[in-house]
Every structure is written in C-alpha cells, then in structure tokens.
Amino acid sequence: MSIILTEAEAKALMQKVLSYSKADECEVNILGEQRGNLRYARNEVSTSGSLVNQNLSVQSSFGKRVGVATIDEFSDESFQKVVKMSEELARLAPENPEFVSVLEPQKYLSSNGFFQSTATADPDSRATAVLKSLELTRGQNLTAAGFLENQMGYSAMMNSKGLFAYYPSTGVNFSLTVRTPDGTGSGYVAKGYSDIKKLDTAAATRIAIQKSLGSVGAKALEPGKYTVILEPTAAVVLLENIFYNLDARSADEGRSFLSKTGGKTKLGEKIVDERVNIYSDPTNIDLPSSPWSGDGLPQEKMSWIEKGVVKNMFYSRFWAQKNKVKPVPFPGNVIMEGGTATLEDMIKSTKQGILVTKLWYIRTVDPQTLLLTGLTRDGTFYIENGKIKHPVKNFRFNESPVIMLNNLETLGKAERVVSTESNQNYMIPPMKIREFTFSSLSDAV
Amino acid sequence: MMPGLAMGRTVSAEALMEPGVDVAIKKKLADAALNAAKSKGASYADVRIGRYLNQFVVTREDKVQNIVNTESYGVGVRVIANGCWGFAAVVDAKNEAQMAKAAEDAVAIAKANAKLMKEPVQLAPQKGFGEVSWKAPIKKNAFEVPIKEKVDLLLSINGAAMANGANYVNSVMFQVNEQKYFASTDGSYIDQDIHRIFPQFNVTAIDPKTGKFQTRNALSAPMGMGYDYLQTNPSDKVTGITTRYNKGYDMLEDATSAAKQAKEKLTAKSVEAGKYDLILDPSHLWLTIHESVGHPLELDRVLGYEANFAGTSFATLDKWKSKNFQYGSKQVNLIADKLQVGSLGAVGWDDEGVNTKKWDLVKEGILVNYQAIRDQVHIIGEKESQGCCYADSWSSVQFQRMPNVSLAAGTTPLSVEDMIKDVKKGIYIIGDGSFSIDQQRYNFQFGGQLFYEIKDGKIVGMLTDVAYQSNTQEFWNSCVQVCDERDYRLGGSFFDGKGQPSQSSAVSHGSSTARFNGVNVINTARKI
Numbered sequence: 025m026s027i028i029l030t031e032a033e034a035k036a037l038m039q040k041v042l043s044y045s046k047a048d049e050c051e052v053n054i055l056g057e058q059r060g061n062l063r064y065a066r067n068e069v070s071t072s073g074s075l076v077n078q079n080l081s082v083q084s085s086f087g088k089r090v091g092v093a094t095i096d097e098f099s100d101e102s103f104q105k106v107v108k109m110s111e112e113l114a115r116l117a118p119e120n121p122e123f124v125s126v127l128e129p130q131k132y133l134s135s136n137g138f139f140q141s142t143a144t145a146d147p148d149s150r151a152t153a154v155l156k157s158l159e160l161t162r163g164q165n166l167t168a169a170g171f172l173e174n175q176m177g178y179s180a181m182m183n184s185k186g187l188f189a190y191y192p193s194t195g196v197n198f199s200l201t202v203r204t205p206d207g208t209g210s211g212y213v214a215k216g217y218s219d220i221k222k223l224d225t226a227a228a229t230r231i232a233i234q235k236s237l238g239s240v241g242a243k244a245l246e247p248g249k250y251t252v253i254l255e256p257t258a259a260v261v262l263l264e265n266i267f268y269n270l271d272a273r274s275a276d277e278g279r280s281f282l283s284k285t286g287g288k289t290k291l292g293e294k295i296v297d298e299r300v301n302i303y304s305d306p307t308n309i310d311l312p313s314s315p316w317s318g319d320g321l322p323q324e325k326m327s328w329i330e331k332g333v334v335k336n337m338f339y340s341r342f343w344a345q346k347n348k349v350k351p352v353p354f355p356g357n358v359i360m361e362g363g364t365a366t367l368e369d370m371i372k373s374t375k376q377g378i379l380v381t382k383l384w385y386i387r388t389v390d391p392q393t394l395l396l397t398g399l400t401r402d403g404t405f406y407i408e409n410g411k412i413k414h415p416v417k418n419f420r421f422n423e424s425p426v427i428m429l430n431n432l433e434t435l436g437k438a439e440r441v442v443s444t445e446s447n448q449n450y451m452i453p454p455m456k457i458r459e460f461t462f463s464s465l466s467d468a469v
Numbered sequence: 470m471m472p473g474l475a476m477g478r479t480v481s482a483e484a485l486m487e488p489g490v491d492v493a494i495k496k497k498l499a500d501a502a503l504n505a506a507k508s509k510g511a512s513y514a515d516v517r518i519g520r521y522l523n524q525f526v527v528t529r530e531d532k533v534q535n536i537v538n539t540e541s542y543g544v545g546v547r548v549i550a551n552g553c554w555g556f557a558a559v560v561d562a563k564n565e566a567q568m569a570k571a572a573e574d575a576v577a578i579a580k581a582n583a584k585l586m587k588e589p590v591q592l593a594p595q596k597g598f599g600e601v602s603w604k605a606p607i608k609k610n611a612f613e614v615p616i617k618e619k620v621d622l623l624l625s626i627n628g629a630a631m632a633n634g635a636n637y638v639n640s641v642m643f644q645v646n647e648q649k650y651f652a653s654t655d656g657s658y659i660d661q662d663i664h665r666i667f668p669q670f671n672v673t674a675i676d677p678k679t680g681k682f683q684t685r686n687a688l689s690a691p692m693g694m695g696y697d698y699l700q701t702n703p704s705d706k707v708t709g710i711t712t713r714y715n716k717g718y719d720m721l722e723d724a725t726s727a728a729k730q731a732k733e734k735l736t737a738k739s740v741e742a743g744k745y746d747l748i749l750d751p752s753h754l755w756l757t758i759h760e761s762v763g764h765p766l767e768l769d770r771v772l773g774y775e776a777n778f779a780g781t782s783f784a785t786l787d788k789w790k791s792k793n794f795q796y797g798s799k800q801v802n803l804i805a806d807k808l809q810v811g812s813l814g815a816v817g818w819d820d821e822g823v824n825t826k827k828w829d830l831v832k833e834g835i836l837v838n839y840q841a842i843r844d845q846v847h848i849i850g851e852k853e854s855q856g857c858c859y860a861d862s863w864s865s866v867q868f869q870r871m872p873n874v875s876l877a878a879g880t881t882p883l884s885v886e887d888m889i890k891d892v893k894k895g896i897y898i899i900g901d902g903s904f905s906i907d908q909q910r911y912n913f914q915f916g917g918q919l920f921y922e923i924k925d926g927k928i929v930g931m932l933t934d935v936a937y938q939s940n941t942q943e944f945w946n947s948c949v950q951v952c953d954e955r956d957y958r959l960g961g962s963f964f965d966g967k968g969q970p971s972q973s974s975a976v977s978h979g980s981s982t983a984r985f986n987g988v989n990v991i992n993t994a995r996k997i
Contacts (some may be wrong), residue, residue, distance in 0.1 A: 069554070069582040070554070073866050075558045094539075096541075151582055169773060203781075277637060278675045279637065284678035329736055387903045392681065398906045420914060420938065422914075467909070467911040467912070468910075
C-alpha cells in the first residue's frame with residue numbers, strides 16, 4: 025500500500041482502529057505525506073532532499089479524562105497498541121474542565137486541492153525547473169539562491185460517533201533571491217500553487233532579475249512617514265498578524281487588539297477602511313484548502329472583516345459552548361478582496377511614494393496595538409510623479425497593520441502569495457497606504 | 470529567527486523511558502545504508518538514526534490544558550555522488566532494505582542535481598572515531614520526573630502569580646531528549662544522548678479602567694540540563710532590582726515577582742525617545758549577541774548560502790582578511806564554544822562526525838574567525854571543520870548552525886551596582902522582548918521585559934514603551950564596560966530558525982552585564 029492512502033483505504037484503516045476502542049469516546053486522525061525539495065545558492069545546488077512520513081493519532085476519553093497516543097508504524101498490532109496506550113493515558117489524566125465531546129457526523133464542502141501533476145514531480149523535474157531559472161541568472165552574471173519544494177499528502181479523521189473526513193492535497197512553493205555579483209543589488213520573487221503546472225520558474229526569475237538590477241545604486245531617503253505601495257509579498261506578512269489575532273477568547277479576556285474595557289470586544293465595530301474585506305473559503309479555486317478543521321468542524325465560507333467591520337472571530341468548541349455561540353474554527357485559508365487597479369496604475373497615480381517588494385523579520389512590538397517592526401528588503405524604490413525614479417536604501421518600519429488599513433488609498437487585484445514569515449499561501453492584493461512609518465535606515469542589501 | 474519546533478508523534482510518558490533501538494542494531498542498519506550508497510556510486514555518505522523525545526506540560530491559571538509526549542524516530546541519509554549533495558529521510562526505518570532504499574533515493578537526488586553543478590562539493594577531511602559515545606552531563610533526567618510533580622509545580626506558580634495580581638498566567642514545562650546515532654564512510658559510529666529543558670511562563674495584568682494590558686515573561690533560560698535546573702540554591706540567584714538566575718531557576722519566586730511587575734508596568738512612565746546609556750542584563754543581552762554576532766559570523770551566510778531566506782552578512786571575508794576590522798571596542802571578546810557545560814549547544818560530535826571545540830570569533834574587538842562546517846572550511850583556510858553541523862530531526866538535512874556564542878566576562882572586577890553608579894542618563898534592561906534585525910545584520914531593534922530608568926547613578930523607576938535601535942558595529946563599539954565573571958550567566962533560544970525547509974536549533978549565549986553608551990531609544994506607544 026502506498027503511504028498516501030485513498031479515501032476508501034483510510035476509511036477501512038480507521039474503522040479497524042476504532043474497533044479496538046473500549047473508551048467512552050474515541051477519535052482517530054491520520055496523515056501521510058511525501059516531500060521533495062531542491063535548494064540552491066551561489067548558482068549551485070546546496071542541500072536538497074526528500075521525505076516520506078506518516079502518522080496515526082488516537083484520542084480516547086473516559087468522562088472528562090482524555091489521553092492521546094500516536095504511532096508512525098501502520099500494522100494491526102501497532103493499532104491495538106496505540107488504542108490501548110491512549111486509554112491508559114486517559115485513565116491517568118486529570119479531568120479536563122474544558123473537555124468537549126467528539127462531534128457528530130458533519131457535512132463538508134467539496135474542495136479540490138490535489139493535482140496529479142504536483143504529486144508526480146520528482147528529482148529530475150525539479151532539477152529541470154530550476155535549470156530554467158539558473159540559465160537566466162548565469163546568463164546575466166547574476167547570483168541566484170532559491171528553493172523549490174513540492175508536497176503531496178492526505179489527512180483523514182474518524183470518531184466513535186461516526187464522523188469521517190478525508191482531504192488529499194498537493195502544493196509547490198518556489199522562491200528566489202537574485203543578487204548582483206558586487207552585492208549592491210538584490211531582487212526577490214516567490215510563487216505558490218496547488219498545481220505545479222502553473223509554476224513558470226523562468227517568468228518568476230525574470231521578475232527577481234529585474235528587481236535585482238533595478239536596485240543597484242540605492243539612495244538614502246530620510247526615515248519618516250511615506251506613501252507606500254506594498255506588493256502582496258510585502259503586505260501579507262503584516263496582515264497575517266491580524267489574521268492570527270482574531271481569537272474570541274483572547275479578545276473576551278481583554279488581551280487582544282480586539283479587546284475593549286469591561287470584557288467587551290470590537291466585534292461588530294469598524295476598525296479599518298470600509299474597502300477592507302477579509303474572508304475564508306476552502307472552495308476558492310485559486311487557493312483550495314481543507315473543508316474541515318483538525319477537530320472535525322466544517323470550514324465554511326466565513327467573513328472576518330466586512331466593509332471594515334469585524335464580522336467574526338475564531339471560537340474554539342469549548343469557548344463557543346461557554347458563550348452559547350456557534351464554534352468557528354481557525355481557517356484553512358485567508359483571502360483579502362482586491363480592487364481593480366494594476367500595480368502600474370498604482371505607481372502612475374502616486375506623486376511621491378515608495379514601492380516595497382518584500383518585508384523581512386516581522387515581530388510584534390506591542391500586542392495591544394499590533395505594532396510591528398521589520399525591514400524592507402530585495403527591491404525598494406522611490407516613486408515620483410507616477411514613475412519609479414530610483415532605488416532607495418532599505419528602511420526599518422514601526423507600524424500597525426490596523427493603522428495601515430485605516431490609511432488605505434488604493435487596492436489592486438488580489439493574487440496568490442506566499443508569506444515569507446510563515447510559508448503559508450494567501451490571496452492578497454497590492455495596496456497603496458499613506459503615512460506608513462519608517463523609523464530608521466538600514467545598510468543591508 | 471525563531472519559529473516553532475517540528476513535532477513528532479505523541480506517546481505515553483512511559484514510552485519515553487523505553488530504550489531506543491540497540492546500538493548494535495543501529496550500526497548494522499547504518500552499514501546497510503552506507504554500503505548501498507557506495508554501491509550506487511556515492512563518494513561519501515553519512516547516516517543519522519534519530520529518536521527525538523519531547524514532553525510539554527501546558528497549564529493556565531488553575532487548569533492543565535495539555536500534557537503531550539511526542540516521539541519521532543527515523544533515518545536520514547546524506548551522500549555525495551557526482552560531486553553533489555543528496556539527502557533522503559524515511560520515517561520508522563527499522564530494516565536494512567529501508568535503509569538501502571533511503572540511500573538509493575539520496576544518490577538519485579544527488580545525480581539528478583549534479584547536472585546543475587559547476588564545481589564539485591569539497592569536503593574537509595575528517596578522521597573516523599570508531600564506535601564512540603557522548604552523554605549530556607545531566608544530574609536528573611527530566612523525563613524520569615513524574616508528570617504530577619511538573620503539573621503541581623506549574624499550578625503552584627500559576628497560583629502564586631494570580632495571588633500577586635495577575636489576571637492570567639500561562640505556563641509550560643518543555644523538555645527535549647535527542648538520541649542520535651551517526652555513522653559515516655569516514656569510519657565513525659557515534660552514539661549521543663542530549664537533554665534540554667525550558668520552564669517558562671507568561672503573566673498578564675489588565676487595567677480595568679483603561680483596558681490596557683501588560684505582560685511579563687519568565688526570566689528563565691532554556692538550558693542543556695536535566696530537571697536539576699529547577700532545583701535552586703542561593704548561589705544560583707543574582708539579587709538586585711529583581712532576582713535573576715544562573716544554573717538553578719526558582720520558578721515560584723520569579724512568577725511571584727512577574728505578577729507584581731506586570732501590574733507595575735501598567736502605570737510605568739512612558740519613555741522619552743532619545744539617546745541613553747544602556748545597562749543590559751545577560752537575560753536580555755543573549756538575544757542581542759545571538760542576532761548581531763552569532764548570525765553574521767555564520768560562514769554560510771557570509772558566502773551567500775542563506776541569501777534566499779535568512780540573508781547574507783555584513784561581516785564579509787575582506788573584513789576578516791584585513792585583520793583590523795573593529796567589530797567592537799577593546800572590551801569585546803566573543804567566543805564560539807560547543808563544549809560549554811549546561812549550554813544548549815554542547816555535544817561531543819557535530820552532525821557530520823566532527824569533534825567539537827572552542828574558538829575566538831572577535832578578540833579585543835577585532836573580527837578573527839567564523840563558524841564553519843566541512844564543505845566550507847577550506848574557504849577560510851582551515852584544514853578541519855569547527856564542528857558546527859546540525860540537523861533538527863532525522864528528517865532534516867544537516868547544515869551549518871550556530872554554536873554557543875558568548876561575550877567573555879570582563880577581566881577587571883566590576884559589579885552591576887558599580888556600573889550603574891557612573892551612568893547619568895540610562896536604562897537598565899532585564900529579560901528579552903521583541904527582536905528584529907536586517908538580512909545583513911546591520912540595523913536592529915530590541916525590546917525587553919523590564920526597563921528601569923537610571924538618573925545620576927541611581928535607578929529612579931520603571932519605564933515602558935521602550936525599544937532600542939542600533940547598527941551592529943556601532944553598538945559593539947559603544948560597549949564600554951563588561952562586569953566580571955561573578956555576573957556571568959547563560960541565556961539562549963530553543964527555536965533558532967534557519968534554512969529551507971526551515972529548521973530549528975537550540976543555542977546558548979553567555980555574558981555578564983554590559984554597558985553600551987549613547988544608544989538610540991524609541992517610544993513604541995501607539996493608538997488604534
């Protein structure tokens with residue numbers, strides 16, 4: 025049997041595991057994955073490899089006592105052992121006051137995130153794809169460092185109340201930094217897809233080459249407040265900090281940017297510009313994701329921020345039950361709606377501003393205001409009277425994405441983008457922001 | 470960079486005490502992979518058979534949220550074939566056929582990628598050590614301590630924090646055991662047993678009138694120790710404005726202080742931006758050392774191997790070759806050390822079979838060396854590797870990772886109290902906070918846990934909204950004093966991130982309290 029189980033194989037396997045259970049409740053989760061990568065730097069391959077992995081986890085409960093045990097060996101004997109082990113742990117565990125019973129069978133949306141083309145990529149096809157990129161950088165005497173990784177896998181779950189879920193998926197991420205030989209220019213590009221057929225390493229490489237050559241001879245501008253155009257790769261690493269902090273419990277407890285005095289929250293309040301719409305949808309054709317969450321809850325189309333207003337927050341099943349609301353799982357994908365402007369339109373309409381390719385080393389400075397710090401990197405350009413005038417030295421910024429989305433000027437068309445901080449894929453538009461705060465200069469290229 | 474740690478499978482506590490695969494069987498399995506690699510044309514091969522155990526006890530206030538035991542077992546085979554690296558990893562490999570298949574896959578990857586190579590990998594020669602072993606010198610194996618004892622400790626510290634004014638408290642006991650077996654075609658068969666522990670908490674205090682909240686994290690350090698780190702004696706404590714800890718951590722005392730200090734932070738004075746002399750405690754300075762010294766002196770960054778992710782370095786080879794690049798002031802001596810007892814980076818051999826050592830990086834302010842591994846060391850004219858190779862799992866390929874990098878204690882007797890006496894306008898910073906640095910390690914910004922204003926030689930009160938920004942070379946050249954070895958303590962990270970796919974490594978950084986003059990401090994308060 026392949027390490028990647030079909031839906032029928034996964035179902036049969038988990039039924040067998042559940043048949044060994046003597047607990048009040050039992051839940052089984054399994055996953056299998058194959059990964060391959062090619063990493064290169066200085067125009068040469070550096071470290072590259074492959075990984076074959078599988079895992080089966082059993083959660084047993086007696087009353088409010090819960091035990092979890094897991095194995096990576098798949099055999100009848102090991103299945104019996106893992107069930108027994110989880111039951112022993114459950115009997116020893118203290119009662120969990122936040123225990124919630126396993127879910128009844130659920131209905132899930134249909135989402136296709138598995139592409140055979142990606143699943144069958146091998147060392148030779150990865151090498152061919154990278155060679156197309158290397159030929160371009162070597163041809164222009166530029167230095168390339170990049171990473172190509174493809175993955176195929178599945179996850180599945182079943183519990184003693186009859187819930188069953190299965191989701192196969194594939195993905196490929198390609199990222200590339202092109203530097204001039206003297207180290208005075210650097211450009212970056214990253215692309216992520218579910219279907220490797222959409223990946224054009226040569227086209228992506230041309231973008232990084234253009235940024236690299238264009239960033240030579242950067243001039244220093246005084247730090248301060250500037251109008252910026254954030255490309256999606258730059259915007260996503262700031263916005264991610266909003267997405268991660270939409271948890272209802274933290275907000276209710278008074279320790280979130282969504283908290284207000286007296287245990288109240290900003291749910292239902294307008295916190296950013298009314299053109300901001302952020303939602304999740306597992307069936308999005310450009311960014312498919314699992315239609316169920318790790319605890320079996322259905323992932324539905326869910327609006328988080330609509331016309332600038334906080335519409336929903338995540339509720340764990342325990343917190344939802346306590347507050348008598350519907351549980352809302354942490355989403356499988358996040359999409360920010362865009363506008364119609366192209367990046368070129370946004371540059372054309374800018375009198376004075378800065379085009380930012382990428383932001384780097386993002387860290388929270390103050391969780392109450394979501395103040396973040398980090399730096400520009402790999403392509404930062406000064407815009408004057410609708411044209412890119414010259415590259416500029418990199419800046420450190422101190423800015424909150426909440427303040428930033430209140431200072432929104434224009435949204436471009438949303439595209440699939442890879443976060444350089446989390447490696448997650450999102451749909452994010454380029455955006456023009458006024459009064460973005462740069463606090464110091466960096467000599468880094 | 471500090472991402473999360475890759476987790477293994479979850480198991481019972483008892484399972485963690487079961488011995489792993491017998492060393493004689495591991496040798497047989499390793500030989501199967503090495504022989505298969507050679508027969509397929511590899512000029513070099515190494516095998517790592519790894520069993521990685523983690524335990525987390527997670528609590529908040531009066532509740533145990535989770536008790537997780539994970540175990541991950543598998544094999545990683547690395548080869549050079551046709552002058553190119555290849556690597557393949559397989560979960561739960563327990564027979565010779567699986568080992569041989571992994572080796573064949575690694576060779577296939579190397580051969581596929583060799584067509585992209587212009588120059589073959591150049592590997593520094595390394596003698597084989599035969600069958601040898603190394604065990605971390607721990608006094609009490611944390612995995613042998615009953616879970617109940619850990620739960621009781623965490624719930625008691627949570628109770629102390631709540632009783633002293635905290636609104637919320639989260640606490641975690643995190644422990645790691647790496648059981649690693651390494652074998653290579655150089656003739657080494659190395660069995661190692663490594664332990665690490667990290668007790669930590671976060672206390673939150675909320676002002677009900679304003680809705681403002683403040684937090685204070687534990688002043689513990691992750692250590693290469695067993696549960697003995699939780700057994701304190703008075704000589705492990707550093708008293709002063711708040712108590713700090715050396716090789717024994719009093720978690721209960723620290724949680725009590727943390728709750729009071731989180732409340733105090735709610736009404737602390739917001740800092741006035743400007744230039745200050747900074748007095749940096751080792752519980753804070755470790756992170757500045759990590760980011761502004763440890764990372765820029767990684768040779769793989771200097772050479773461009775990390776250009777696509779972690780970045781390159783300002784500390785270029787020409788600066789090193791000049792022998793007069795003033796990285797810091799004369800007071801600044803920075804040392805790499807893979808031998809330091811109780812540190813996170815201490816091992817007998819690295820993950821490519823090189824015996825570990827200690828060496829100077831910056832001597833009296835001058836850049837003198839880097840951190841390197843076997844396939845780079847020829848570039849800096851060394852004949853053997855410095856032993857800095859590490860992989861965070863059997864499933865990850867080993868590459869250059871930071872050894873412990875520490876600031877040597879001052880040689881002139883100097884206490885923290887005496888250091889503060891001379892400061893006219895300064896800030897004393899304890900504990901690590903927000904951190905960010907550019908991809909070539911010039912411009913950085915750091916926060917902290919506790920900030921105390923110093924006026925005319927005296928601590929006059931607590932400050933808030935503090936972060937300092939500087940440039941690495943400027944900062945280390947502004948170092949005017951380092952306290953003596955009585956104040957020397959280790960800090961460190963469990964989660965230093967680097968590489969693609971990203972890997973996490975644990976590393977310690979020691980120092981005594983040090984003074985830096987005229988550093989730019991910003992005010993971080995905002996309204997949303």
